[in-house]
Amino acid sequence: MTSAETVWSAPQRALWQRLEQHDFGTCGHRLDFTARLAREHGWSEAYAAGAVREYQRFCFLAMASGHAVTPSDAVDEVWHLHLTYSRDYWTRYCPDVLGGNLHHEPSRGGREQAGLHYAQYAQTLASYQHWFGPPPLDYWPDAQTQNASPARYRRIDLNRHWLLRRPRLPRPRWSQLGLAGLLLGAAPLLQALPLNPLDMSGPAFLGLFIALLVLCFAVQAVLRRRLRDTGPARPGAQPDEWSIAYLAGGTRRVVEAGIARLLAEDRAQWNRKTRRLEFPRGRSGLEFPLDLIASQAGRDIDEMTKRLDPQLNELRRSLRDRGLLLPPQRRRQAGLLAALPFGLLTLFGIAKVWIGILRDRPVAFLVMLLLIGVIAGLIVLFRMPERSRAGDALLQQLNLKYAHARRAPRNSDVGLAVALAGTAVLAGTAYADFHNYRERNSGDSGGGGSSCSSSSDGGSSCSSGCGGCGGGD
Known part of the structure; x- marks a missing residue:
């Protein structure tokens, strides 16, 4: 499966074909690679097979993307197991399949390394989206989950301990709850009205x-x-970042996305003490609506939103003309x-x-x-609805198209990610203080769980939550 928008070169297609055909040296064994992976992690055969497929895609990105890459926890576990098949990994997989060495290097720890691994993971998801389409959430979680997950894993002796799955309660829709409540309430009344x-x-x-x-x-x-159903959206240009923000969360979301973009482009700073936006280098050269946001920098977000709202009439009109707003x-x-x-x-x-x-x-x-x-x-x-059903459909498409940005935004994606999902995507990033202010949370988002990195001889590297297993420098 590849992204329809990506053109693969002949060497890249050959690399992917070799990756798909590789059997990890266990072909014909009673316990092949996928079965061992499922057994050691308590995964189903289907989930283990999917994890192997994602590992193959990760290895493709490590060799073809031209930048450092980072695996998710599930992919890293496949990699760990493959490294134990050292004869296959070093004598067949790296030289014959990948065409170069791919090393696994544990993290040195600290905030600097955590920031580096976050950036690599964000870039990996972006490249995955480019080559293969949206990363499946079951194998590629958001950055916050990824950074928090290493501490959750423990090796357990099942002969000495019981292992019970944590129950997951179903989440029925409100309509289902309403129908159930109606039936329960009406039942005794039907006896004698x-x-x-x-x-x-x-x-x-x-x-x-x-x-x-x-x-x-x-x-x-x-x-x-x-x-809210006014028919399909009318043809038009792809909505820009600010139209997406307004469609997803109104004027307030436009303000949040604008501030996030100013922070990511280092054109402004968020003062944690005063809880205000500051412009140490001045406010000149800013385009709409960043110039309007900058002009209100001394005010809180609510006041900014109130003052900016009348300035977005043209944006609202264009969205209504396309049938995205009512x-x-x-x-x-x-x-x-x-x-x-x-x-x-x-x-x-x-x-x-x-x-x-x-x-x-x-x-x-x-x-x-x-x-x-x-x-x-x-x-x-x-609370009259503003977005149409066509607007809902477009947002769903955009969330799928930019799934990588929502889970781990790069600096270039920060404004768009906040436009789609709000400031929650900033948790764990260098701009977490702004998110904490928006959430009225005084906690400091910091640099995360343990991680490991690796590098190929071609200059690519990867990192992920890992234990103590190594793969060479």
């Missing part, structure tokens, strides 16, 4: 009201989804119709409260439920 629901007893009416409240949430979700009338329609079920339920509840007061019955619980319904309705009414 009076003709007039307002004559129901207090507990029975509360149950009915809760079921209807859940139904309102489900109905508003369906209505908003349908009203027109104002459609937004208002979506908000009003989605809030209508809550309005009707509120009137129904008020009628019951009035009857309860006239009959001298307690209505405190019903009033609390009414307040929940009113608040939910107001939120739905005033």
